[in-house]
Amino acid sequence: MxxxxxxxxxxxxxxxxxxxxxxxxxxxxxxxxxxxxxxPLDSVRGAAKDFSAMNRYPDASAGLVRETLAEHYGVGVDNVIVGAGSVSLLYQAVQAAASVGDEVIYPWRSFEAYPGMVTLTGAKSVEVPLRRDGTTDLDAVADAITERARLIIVCTPNNPTGPAVGQREFEQFLEKVPEDLLVIADEAYIEFVTDPNALNATRILADHPNLVIARTFSKAYGLAGLRVGYMLGHPSVMQAFATTAIPFLISAQAQAAALAVMGEPxxxxxxxxxxxxxxxxxxxxxxxxxxxxxxxxxxxxxxxxxxxxxxxxxxxxxxxxxxxxxxxxxxxxxxxxxxxxxxxxxxxxxxxxxxxxxxxxxxxxx
The missing domain is CATH 3.90.1150.10 (Aspartate Aminotransferase, domain 1)
Incomplete structure (x- = not known):
């Protein structure tokens, strides 16, 4: 019992x-x-220390952060959404894309939160084994696509094994993916990439309306305790993800810190x-x-x-x-x-x- x-x-x-x-x-x-x-950098400490307006709701859309990110990446503000870490946005994306009877495909082993976010929607996880050397087998991921597939998540560099998917390898993979099947490149560790041949999905974002990029301020930027992440993608896809968000999830202090740390490249x-x-x-x-x-x-x-x-x-x-x-x-x-x-x-x-x-x-x- x-x-x-x-x-x-x-x-x-x-x-x-x-x-x-x-x-x-x-x-x-x-x-x-x-x-x-x-x-934390001194400028970030200073930006986040003002708690005088804690009685007021923060900007639910994180407008200034979105504008700054849009300018940095050369995209429109509607191409950007901000959330409480990239993991929060991934939850939003899975809920927007998948439901009971659908399939979400991702290499495994990968980020531990993936199975739980899929289960929450009632969809089925399709876990594609990594190669023995810990690298991602994108051919096997493509072979796992069925008519029930609604989303593919590729973590690169892969957490926890470390290797990154190659740029050309990923581009060839996208050629095999149906144009209406959502693909998320989870690039939480992109700032640590030193291999010039590794994927940087922003290079091809404009060419693939079904591609979304997830990134975060929690790792390289040192804001893990404040929870700020973002996604880049087609405006209509970003709007759909925004509808599944918990309102007012990103504090004013977190937004201020994100703006400050972007000024310290x-x-x-x-x-x-x-x-x-x-x-x-x-x-x-x-x-x-x-x-x-x-x-x-x-x-x-x-x-x-x-x-x-x-x-x-x-x-x-x-x-x-x-x-x-x-x-x-x-x-x-x-x-x-x-x-x-x-x-x-x-x-x-x-x-x-x-x-x-x-x-x-x-x-x-x-």
């Missing part, structure tokens, strides 16, 4: 709620949530450059240890652990590293302050020594 005292949807009760990264105990490094470790680029350089340094060291780490274009790296996730995670924790474990698959480790690198690499070395068959050259063939 169920412990729930009222009648609720069975599929919702069966769904696991999204869980954020675990807090770090003293003397540990919290590398589980893909946050940037830098403190050089400072943000310097921070991103530090993180990406450290990311590549950590990956090279892990490859030297034998870890088959995919080439990450995000602000994290992926440790493929298979069935040894719990054991490896325990070793990391003993070494003061709080990472994000995905049972049965692997562990995602955010790249943060320089001081975290030595204990991270030391813990990873102990783990690969404890489980030597996780090494690339020693992994058993399927």
């Amino acid at each position: 169920s412990d729930v005292p009222v009648k609720l949807r069975a599929e919702i009760l069966a769904q696991r709620a999204y869980k954020q990264g675990k807090p770090a105990p003293a003397n540990s490094f919290k590398l589980s949530s893909n946050e940037v470790h830098f403190p 050089e400072a943000i680029r310097a921070r991103v450059n530090e993180i990406t350089a450290r990311r590549d340094e950590v990956r090279r060291a892990l490859l030297d240890q034998g870890w088959p780490v995919p080439e990450s274009q995000a602000n994290f790296i992926w440790l493929p652990c298979g069935e040894q996730v719990e054991g490896v995670d325990a070793i990391l924790r003993e070494g003061g590293i709080i990472a994000r474990a995905f049972p049965g698959d692997g562990i995602r480790v955010s790249i943060a302050e320089e001081e975290s690198v030595t204990p991270l690499l030391a813990a990873c070395w102990r783990a690969i020594e404890r489980y030597p068959y996780l090494r690339a050259e020693e992994s058993p063939a399927e």
